[in-house]
Amino acid sequence: xTLHVAPSHLPTTLGGLRTSGWISRxxxxxxxxxxxxxxxxxxxxxxxxLGFENTVMPQLENALLAGxxxxxxxxRGQAKSRIIRSLTGLLDEWMPIIEGSEINDDPxxxxxxxxxxxxxxxGESTPIAWVHHSERFGEKLATPDTSIADLIxxxxxxxxxxxxxxxxELTLHxxxxxxxxxxxFAINELPDLAERIQVGxxxxxxxxxVQIRGYKIRLxxxxxxxxxxxxxxxxxxxxxxxxLKDRFGSQIRTHYPLEVATEVAIxxxxxxxxxxxxxxxxxxxxxxxxxxxxxxxxRQSNHISQRSGVSVRLSxxxxxxxxxxxxxxxxxxxxTNVAPRVSDLEALAASTSGKxxxxxxxxxxxxxxxxxxxxxAVLQVYKRLATPATVHIDKVNEILAAFESxxxxxxxxxxxxxxxxxxxxxxxxxxxxxEVFVGTNANPAVLASGVEFVLEGLHLSKRxxxxxxxxxxxxxxxx
Numbered sequence: 001x002t003l004h005v006a007p008s009h010l011p012t013t014l015g016g017l018r019t020s021g022w023i024s025r026x027x028x029x030x031x032x033x034x035x036x037x038x039x040x041x042x043x044x045x046x047x048x049x050l051g052f053e054n055t056v057m058p059q060l061e062n063a064l065l066a067g068x069x070x071x072x073x074x075x076r077g078q079a080k081s082r083i084i085r086s087l088t089g090l091l092d093e094w095m096p097i098i099e100g101s102e103i104n105d106d107p108x109x110x111x112x113x114x115x116x117x118x119x120x121x122x123g124e125s126t127p128i129a130w131v132h133h134s135e136r137f138g139e140k141l142a143t144p145d146t147s148i149a150d151l152i153x154x155x156x157x158x159x160x161x162x163x164x165x166x167x168x169e170l171t172l173h174x175x176x177x178x179x180x181x182x183x184x185f186a187i188n189e190l191p192d193l194a195e196r197i198q199v200g201x202x203x204x205x206x207x208x209x210v211q212i213r214g215y216k217i218r219l220x221x222x223x224x225x226x227x228x229x230x231x232x233x234x235x236x237x238x239x240x241x242x243x244l245k246d247r248f249g250s251q252i253r254t255h256y257p258l259e260v261a262t263e264v265a266i267x268x269x270x271x272x273x274x275x276x277x278x279x280x281x282x283x284x285x286x287x288x289x290x291x292x293x294x295x296x297x298x299r300q301s302n303h304i305s306q307r308s309g310v311s312v313r314l315s316x317x318x319x320x321x322x323x324x325x326x327x328x329x330x331x332x333x334x335x336t337n338v339a340p341r342v343s344d345l346e347a348l349a350a351s352t353s354g355k356x357x358x359x360x361x362x363x364x365x366x367x368x369x370x371x372x373x374x375x376x377a378v379l380q381v382y383k384r385l386a387t388p389a390t391v392h393i394d395k396v397n398e399i400l401a402a403f404e405s406x407x408x409x410x411x412x413x414x415x416x417x418x419x420x421x422x423x424x425x426x427x428x429x430x431x432x433x434x435e436v437f438v439g440t441n442a443n444p445a446v447l448a449s450g451v452e453f454v455l456e457g458l459h460l461s462k463r464x465x466x467x468x469x470x471x472x473x474x475x476x477x478x479x
Contacts, residue, residue, distance in 0.1 A: 006094055006130035014107050015124030017096055024108045027091070027136075027182050027222050028067040034090045035064040046086040049079050050269065051262040052254070056083070059252045064090070068249025069225040071190065073234055077311020078254040080228040084139075084186045087226065091133035095182060099127035102174050103181040103221075104136070111181065111220055136183030138176045142193035148200045151175045152219075177204060178219055186226045191233035195241055202244045232307060256299060256312065263292035263315055270316045274323040279330045280337050281323050284449050286381055286437050287340045291319045294348070294377040298356060303369045305357035314355045321351040330445075333416045339449040342456040343412050343473065345374050375460055382457030390436050398429035399454075400463055403477040411452045413471040420448035430454065 011017040025033070038045055039061060044053070060083070063070045072080040098105040098115040105115035107128055119126050140151065148154075156173040177185055187193065193201070204219055225247065233239055257263040267288060274281035295315045298304050322340045325347035330338035349370055358366045403409075409423055421444050424431040434450040435442075442450065455475045459466040467474045 004132035004134065006132075010094060010130050011096070012128055013124065014119065014122075014126040014128060017107055017128055018124070022096065024106050027184070027224050030092055031064050031087070031090050031224065032067060034092070035061060038090075046083075046089045048269070049083055049086065050266050051257040051259070052079070052083075055258075056252060056254055059250065063250035063252065066249060069247055070250045070252060071227045071229060071234070071248040072252050072254055073229055073231045074254030075230060075256075075307075075309030075311075077309060077313045078256060079312070080254055081186075081188060083254075084184075084226050084228065085137065087184050087224075088133050088137045091136055091183070093133055094130045095133070095136065096128045097131055097182075099129040101129075103178045104131060104183065106182060106222075136180070137186070138180030138183065139186045139188065140176055141188045142190055144192060144194060146193055146197055148197060149173075149175060151177050151197065151201055152204055153178060177201070177223065178221060180223055181221045182223075184224045184226060186228070188228050189233075190227040190229045191239040195239075198241045198244045202241070202247060205247060206243075256295075256310070257292075260289055260292045260296060263295060263312065264288045266312055267292060267315050267319045270312075271319050271323075274320075276324065276327045278336060279327045281326060282337070282339050282443065282446055283319075283323065284339055284438055284446055284453075286385060286453055287322070287449065288319070289381045289384075290342075290345065290374075290377050291315055291322065293380050294318065294373055297373050297376050297380070298352075301369075301373060303359055305359050308357045310356055314352060317351040317355065318348050321347050329413050332413075335417060335445070337443055337445045338417070339443075339445040341411070341449045341452040342378060343415075343452060343471075345378070348374060378453075378456055379460040382453065382460065385437060386433075386454075386457060391433055395429040395433050396458070396463070399427055399433065399458070400477070402427045402429070403464060403475070407477075409451075409455055409475040411455065411473045411475065415472075417444045417448035420451045423451055 011020050011022070035045060045057065045061065045064075049057075060070070072083065074080050095104070096107050098107055098110055098118055100118070101110075101112060101115045103112050105112055107119075107126070110116045110119055140146065153172050153175040155171050187201075204221065205223065205225060227248070229240075231253070257266060264285075274283055292315055295310055295312070295318070298310045298314070299306065304310065322344050325344040326338045326340040329344070330336070349367060352370055353366065358369055407426065409420075411420065424434065424447065430451065433454050434447060437453060438446045438450040455464065456466075458464045459475060463478070464475050465478055467476070
């Protein structure tokens, strides 16, 4: 965690703060002002969230301008948590508090007993500390065992043992919500919060008071409440108490990337570096598109549970495992440059199985279903790229004629890049088609990836036959 040190020019006493002209604003007003500045300049609210520019972001901008608490509804892997955590970037960089305050007391309107007593004793000499905007965020994953003590607070038995009365406010150990005072508090998976805890949370947010061990204290907190939930849990099961649901001014529906290009951009942004050790990995664009298209097709498949969703994290994991398989293949072949090929897509079973729920009436059909989706993704990308405008039919016919005259092409893990590239010399027409996908200056590893992609595309288009055995595949003419 980065330790932020406040600039030396900031005031250190209450009197100095008043002299500086600092103005205290509610957190929602603070967010509104900073959001207005960004919107007016045409800047995005924050970076790193792709594909929501024309859907989610306008709704979020409206919510911030209206000063609403917000609930994000969406399946897993739709960037809900990233959006929520990024909201801190819309807060002022530094915020003054009474030094030593556990709940970020506003120097002009202290809430806690500690802060009130300190201001009463020291007046304008009251020491001021500064909190960075990144520290003004609290988050809790709602679970059935979440308690009022976690969110609001509890009596600290050690403080009682020191001689304080149980009713003394100083005996309190504040929970997550008070500690996020003058900031943003987020609850993930809100429907999983027990109803009695929802009532307690509503009480402190609406009535501004809470009862702890029978002692009623006032907590006039200033908090932006943000939550996330699965749409099915939030809207259909009735697991949210109506008053708390009414607390949210805006309900924003998130979604998965609508376009393959957006998913590819997310893969490039989120995945680990493809190169591993001394092996340099270059991933052709068409292989990135295959990975992204696989996720899009999985989201449309009747064989995969759409209620649990197909997270964008699936695309990232599949991309990383594909690259890892290519590196392993290169290490065995003694190659220092490698590009993922169609044959590396067999490794996706391991990275996909744990992230999707297969719905099949037949036992053991999971592997076949995933294989069908992989093939469909390869074919879809091939057809999109290999149009009559890019791949001349005469060249394709020349390739097919070469196979009909007895040419065989071997592919798989044990086939080196140089072996696949040799096909470009054996079948000159193949080179011109491959260059449509990889360009004219590609290295041998990328050329080999292009060769296998074209062969697989012709096979899936029912122009070539393919025989598979273990890690080896052989392409031959149609019988």
